[in-house]
Amino acid sequence: MPELPEVEAARRAVELHCKGLICRASVADDTTVIEGMAPFDMQRRLVAKRIVAAHRKGKQLWLELDEPPSICFQFGMAGAVYVKGVKSTKYVRSAVKDEDEWPSKYSKVHLVLDTGVEMSFTDKRRFARVRLLQDPRLSPPISELGPDAYTELPDETTFADSVAKKKTAIKAVLLDQSFIAGIGNWIADEVLYQSRIHPEQPASTLTAIDCERLRGAIKEGKRSSSSLLAEGRLLMCRSCRSTMGFQRRRRHRGRNLSRGKWTTRTKWKKRRKPRQRRRLSPGRKNPWTTTGNLMVMTNQRGKGVQ
Incomplete structure (x- = not known):
């Protein structure tokens, strides 16, 4: 699932390279992803419009046109923005190589601009949504989001007061997009x-x-990832200081924390036969505990946790 830094990277790629007049638009005949109107109608309303800016709140991305409505993208599980005509050294996830199929067979919206740049929004799993909204900030689902985790993080007092009103588990609070928009499952584990x-x-x-x-x-996650977005290096390991894109995150996180590499030994259960666990020496406590399918350090235990 795309995390907030990936959506922000897509926004920056569109903001820098995809401003211009839409000469041709192609919208897939997929009424599951294309929401609110027929694909042909959306295609007709996009042609001859000019992209003037790209905006984001949480994981929602929308392109502001020279006149309403705006086209909005909800990335879902596998949504992604690709730009043809941008060098592969920039925006690693968004660049398109010469040998790649274009547009992809999973493309839901394909736009050709008068500048020669082409943009495509793809979704393999069909959990994404594409909408035309008159005023995205005042229309659901964007109007239902809380403050953005990158640009609108509340001050210390307001944040503490908001957290104190919640009685559910803190991870569930962070994942609630009406509380703070943009924090996903993986970032919640990390912070x-x-x-x-x-x-x-x-x-x-x-x-x-x-x-x-x-x-x-x-806030630290915002600061460290923002400086690396343009190069596709989205995260930095706090222990070994190595940078990585989200494509490598699971492999990197699979290393043992005792060697100073990342936060958890494993997050997803392996289907292969598990190895026999080592027995701890007498008097030594196991530094790991399990919550759901996530293994965490025992120094993360808190009040109300059994």
């Missing part, structure tokens, strides 16, 4: 680890210091 808070700890039991650490971890 909770960095702030040493157990994912299942009730949010109302967090102290002011816990909330300050949590907000700082979200």
Whole structure:
């Protein structure tokens, strides 16, 4: 699933390279992804319009046209924006190689601009949504989102007060897009680890210091990833300082934390036969505990967690 940095990288690619008059538009005949109108009608309303800006809130991306409506993209599980005509050294996930199929058979919206640049929004799993909205900020689902985790993060006092009102698990609170928009499953795991808070700890039991650490971890993730977006290196390991794109995240996170590599040993259960666990030496405590299918360090345990 695309995380917030990937959606922001797509927004920056479109903002820099895809401004111009739409000469030709092709919309897939997929009424599951194309929402609110017939694909042919959407295609007709896009032609001869000019893209003037690209905006984002949370994981929602929309292109502002010279006159309403705007075209909005909800990335879902596998949505992605690709730009033809941009060098592959820029925006690694968005660049298209000469040997690649174009447009992809999974393309849902394909736009050709008067500048010669072509843009395509693809979705292999059909969980994405494409809409035309008169005013995206005032229309669902964007109007139902909370403050953006990158650009509208509340101050310390407001953040702590908002968390204190929630009685559910803190990870569920972070994943609630009406609370903070843009934090997904993987980023939630990471910021909770960095702030040493157990994912299942009730949010109302967090102290002011816990909330300050949590907000700082979200802010630090924004700062470190923003400087690496343009090169496709979206994340930096806090221990070994190596940078990586989201394509490598699962492999990198699979390393053992005791060697100073990443936050969890494994997040998804393996289908192969598990290896026999080593027995701990007498008197030594197991530093790992399991919550759901996620293994976390015992120093993440908190109040209300069994």
